[in-house]
Amino acid sequence: MKTRHATALWLSLPALLLLAVPFLTLIGVTNWQHLQLAWGDGNAIATSLGLGVIALLLIFVSGLPLAWWLSQARGRMRLIVELLVMIPLLTPPLAMGILLVSAYGPYSLPGELLEKFGWTLVNNPAAFILAQWYGALPYFVTTARSAFAGVPKPILEAGRTLGASPWQRFWRLSIPLAAPGLATASALAWARAMGEFGIVMIFAWFPQGMPVQLYNNLQNNGIDAVYVLLWLLLLFTLPMPLICFALSRRMSP
Numbered sequence: 001m002k003t004r005h006a007t008a009l010w011l012s013l014p015a016l017l018l019l020a021v022p023f024l025t026l027i028g029v030t031n032w033q034h035l036q037l038a039w040g041d042g043n044a045i046a047t048s049l050g051l052g053v054i055a056l057l058l059i060f061v062s063g064l065p066l067a068w069w070l071s072q073a074r075g076r077m078r079l080i081v082e083l084l085v086m087i088p089l090l091t092p093p094l095a096m097g098i099l100l101v102s103a104y105g106p107y108s109l110p111g112e113l114l115e116k117f118g119w120t121l122v123n124n125p126a127a128f129i130l131a132q133w134y135g136a137l138p139y140f141v142t143t144a145r146s147a148f149a150g151v152p153k154p155i156l157e158a159g160r161t162l163g164a165s166p167w168q169r170f171w172r173l174s175i176p177l178a179a180p181g182l183a184t185a186s187a188l189a190w191a192r193a194m195g196e197f198g199i200v201m202i203f204a205w206f207p208q209g210m211p212v213q214l215y216n217n218l219q220n221n222g223i224d225a226v227y228v229l230l231w232l233l234l235l236f237t238l239p240m241p242l243i244c245f246a247l248s249r250r251m252s253p
Contacts, residue, residue, distance in 0.1 A: 030227045038225045041232070044213035049236060051125055051209070052193050055132035059140050059189045062133075067144035067185075068170060071151075088138045097202025100134065104203075127204035132193040135200075140189035147181020148174055180248040187244035194237040210237075 070081060088096060104121045105111050114120060121127050151174050159169045175182070197211035208216065210233045217225040 026227065026230065030231070031224060035228050037228060037232075038213075038217045038221055040208065040213055040216065041229050044208050044210045044229070045232060045236060047125075047128065047207045048194055048209035048211075048233075051128050051207075052132060052190070052237075055129045055136065055193050056186065056190055058129070058133050059137050059193070060186060063137050063140040063144060063185075063189075064182075067141045068148050068174065070141070070145045071148035085138050085141050088134065089142075093135060093196065093198025094202060095198075096134065097131070097199040100131065100199060100203045104130070123204055123206045125207060128200060128207060128209065131199040131203045132196050135196040136189040136192040139192045140185045143185035143188055144178070144182055147178040147185060150181065151177045180251045183244040183248040183251065187241035187248075190240050190244075191237070194233070 066081075066085075070078060070085070073081070091099075101122065102108060103110070104127075106115060106120060106122060111121060119126075121130060155173055155177065156169055159173050164172065194209075195211060196209075197215070200209060201212055201215070205212065210229060214226055214229055214233075217229060
């Protein structure tokens with residue numbers, strides 16, 4: 001068994017190096033003696049974290065029932081819904097931002113209806129949340145669906161035989177057994193929402209989160225102004241995925 005693990009580790013080295021080299025380079029190119037925030041960095045951090053938490057809650061609440069349904073459904077309707085989940089994953093984020101403007105912007109039917117109440121869904125916190133929500137939701141649904149699909153069918157059948165309602169089987173059997181996968185799904189959704197750039201840039205330029213602020217720093221102050229905010233992005237956003245992955249490992253049988 002140890003030999004197999006050692007072989008797998010050696011075979012993993014190309015992938016590990018590919019992932020690690022850019023961040024090892026980041027350590028070397030960072031000017032550690034002159035670390036300072038650029039104008040707007042603090043607001044960008046607060047925007048990404050504050051609105052990102054709201055987006056993650058919306059992703060979880062809206063994506064959980066969809067992932068459960070996909071794991072249980074059969075037939076043509078399931079294929080259609082799976083296609084709807086996959087299309088955003090295949091569409092470039094920049095294009096998705098343009099499509100969101102077309103769908104929910106001021107000249108769309110929903111936009112015109114909202115405008116009658118004095119609301120808008122472009123360049124404001126609501127648009128920022130919607131952009132993160134839309135960008136990360138398919139990642140959550142895809143991963144959570146696999147987690148629900150991994151719940152042993154005999155356990156669910158036993159619950160049904162014992163008189164548990166579908167709601168009880170969902171909350172008392174499926175959720176606890178799929179919890180490790182759901183934690184992973186939440187971690188991926190958070191990471192995707194925090195790193196969303198294309199959709200946010202087109203659909204919600206203001207308020208500016210960390211990815212857009214990185215772009216602004218590069219344009220206004222040069223590449224050296226990017227490194228500090230990049231470190232802060234990693235510092236503030238990595239704890240949640242790490243906690244989710246740790247919980248996932250602890251809850252795994």
